[in-house]
Amino acid sequence: MTPVIALVGRPNVGKSTLFNRLTRSRDALVANLSGLTRDRQYGEGKLGNRDYLVIDTGGISGNEEGIDAMMAGQSLQAIDEADAVLFLVDARAGLTPADEMIAKHLRINNKSAYLVVNKLDGLDADAALADFYQLGLANVEGIAAAHGRGVKTLINKVLDEFPKLEELVELSEEEKAEEQQTAEAEQKAQGIKIGIVGRPNVGKSTLVNRMLGEDRVVVFDHAGTTRDSIYIPFERQEQKYTLIDTAGVRRRGKVKEAVEKFSVVKTLQAISDANVVILVLDAKEGLVDQDLHLLSFILESGRAVVISLNKWDGMDADMKAQVKEELERRLGFINFARIHYISALHGSGVGNLYKSVEEAYQAAMSRWSTNQLTRLLEDAIVEHQPPLVRGNRIKLRYAHMGGSNPPIIVIHGNQTSEVPASYQRYLENTFRRELKIVGTPIRIEFKGSE
Numbered sequence: 001m002t003p004v005i006a007l008v009g010r011p012n013v014g015k016s017t018l019f020n021r022l023t024r025s026r027d028a029l030v031a032n033l034s035g036l037t038r039d040r041q042y043g044e045g046k047l048g049n050r051d052y053l054v055i056d057t058g059g060i061s062g063n064e065e066g067i068d069a070m071m072a073g074q075s076l077q078a079i080d081e082a083d084a085v086l087f088l089v090d091a092r093a094g095l096t097p098a099d100e101m102i103a104k105h106l107r108i109n110n111k112s113a114y115l116v117v118n119k120l121d122g123l124d125a126d127a128a129l130a131d132f133y134q135l136g137l138a139n140v141e142g143i144a145a146a147h148g149r150g151v152k153t154l155i156n157k158v159l160d161e162f163p164k165l166e167e168l169v170e171l172s173e174e175e176k177a178e179e180q181q182t183a184e185a186e187q188k189a190q191g192i193k194i195g196i197v198g199r200p201n202v203g204k205s206t207l208v209n210r211m212l213g214e215d216r217v218v219v220f221d222h223a224g225t226t227r228d229s230i231y232i233p234f235e236r237q238e239q240k241y242t243l244i245d246t247a248g249v250r251r252r253g254k255v256k257e258a259v260e261k262f263s264v265v266k267t268l269q270a271i272s273d274a275n276v277v278i279l280v281l282d283a284k285e286g287l288v289d290q291d292l293h294l295l296s297f298i299l300e301s302g303r304a305v306v307i308s309l310n311k312w313d314g315m316d317a318d319m320k321a322q323v324k325e326e327l328e329r330r331l332g333f334i335n336f337a338r339i340h341y342i343s344a345l346h347g348s349g350v351g352n353l354y355k356s357v358e359e360a361y362q363a364a365m366s367r368w369s370t371n372q373l374t375r376l377l378e379d380a381i382v383e384h385q386p387p388l389v390r391g392n393r394i395k396l397r398y399a400h401m402g403g404s405n406p407p408i409i410v411i412h413g414n415q416t417s418e419v420p421a422s423y424q425r426y427l428e429n430t431f432r433r434e435l436k437i438v439g440t441p442i443r444i445e446f447k448g449s450e
């Protein structure tokens with residue numbers, strides 16, 4: 001389970017600065033799932049080999065009204081869905097009434113909350129922290145987000161509360177092998193994990209029901225539920241799967257029905273936790289920004305993906321042709337993903353999804369030998385030499401695998417930091433074509449010896 005960390009605090013205390021530190025990319029990765037989230041930002045981070053999700057809940061204005069509004073709104077949902085809350089304050093500004101109000105809310109909320117005193121650079125830490133102890137929060141940490149000081153220690157502490165502690169410890173080769181075996185056994189038991197994601201009302205619940213209701217599908221007792229996504233193990237034609245149901249179908253008719261069905265956190269977690277994501281789109285509405293944000297998050301996460309354009313029923317031939325043309329054009333940037341035109345309501349096309357899911361999964365989990373990859377690299381270089389840098393040609397020597405789901409191909413050479421984006425794309429396309437990689441993003445990483 002990927003822990004979710006929410007950042008709260010008044011404006012200007014350094015939330016976005018910390019967010020950028022905590023997430024992988026500087027240009028704030030992900031999804032501003034506009035309309036659903038107002039101005040919240042979501043990002044993924046990693047410490048060692050532990051993943052986490054970060055939500056920047058956006059500035060809380062500081063006056064009572066603003067805080068009340070926040071509590072009622074989406075930001076509160078984010079805090080509620082988070083596993084840990086980092087409450088930022090500004091050491092330079094000192095304690096403010098707005099800070100006190102936010103603290104009061106967090107105390108009532110009974111969350112794992114950290115008071116994070118930011119901008120400690122150039123200040124006497126003890127004196128700066130002293131002011132804030134009266135907020136009555138047990139965990140107080142000092143950082144300088146802009147300089148990265150204290151940030152790792154902080155995240156280590158936060159993540160320590162969650163299982164998987166052992167991963168922080170340096171493992172021996174034997175232990176690593178054992179871990180790998182456990183992971184493989186777990187993966188085997190769960191089969192292919194399929195996340196069903198999409199905006200509200202695109203037909204996720206209908207699709208989940210349809211997939212599980214198919215002939216030859218044997219649904220087992222739920223292995224367990226996590227937060228609100230429901231993990232449904234089943235078997236079809238002797239292949240094991242676990243469906244990650246973000247729409248909470250199985251809960252319908254029970255108490256939860258009235259509760260807001262769609263949740264961004266749930267969706268992002270399902271993506272992180274899946275092997276293959278089925279992104280559901282609505283043919284009647286076409287591709288909208290939120291779909292593209294979700295897609296970009298899927299790609300950033302490196303997940304394999306199958307796109308299903310739902311509600312394909314009830315459209316005449318002209319409309320179908322037009323929608324198809326537009327979709328394929330606009331999704332040109334992810335031309336490795338299969339697109340299915342389906343009707344979850346009537347069931348047409350649903351069974352065919354499995355073939356693409358399996359194909360994407362196989363590709364995402366593939367392993368290629370160093371020999372094979374190096375040979376492909378050499379061929380690619382013969383075809384097109386890497387460019388010269390200051391009179392010296394970039395040398396790429398050999399390639400090997402660095403991981404799977406997504407497949408990572410590590411290329412060693414000289415001046416590798418100078419490899420232009422266009423050449424990286426050329427290599428990526430070549431590997432993809434030659435290795436017949438369909439349905440999953442791949443990553444090319446360079447290691448230099450300069």
Ligand code: GDP
Nearest residue numbers: 011012013014015016017119121144145146147
């Ligand atoms: P947000 O509104 O809470 O997201 O705050 P920002 O991340 O935009 O930061 C507000 C200002 O504080 C910016 O000018 C940052 O450069 C500055 N800032 C953030 N972190 C630090 C820090 O660790 N030390 C100092 N001195 N300034 C910081």
Ligand code: GDP
Nearest residue numbers: 200201202203204205206247310311343344345
């Ligand atoms: P979710 O919010 O993504 O889980 O969407 P639902 O599964 O609840 O579906 C939203 C609405 O779209 C419901 O009224 C469904 O009956 C309808 N719907 C779902 N799939 C289809 C489809 O394939 N064709 C048509 N015409 N309507 C569909």
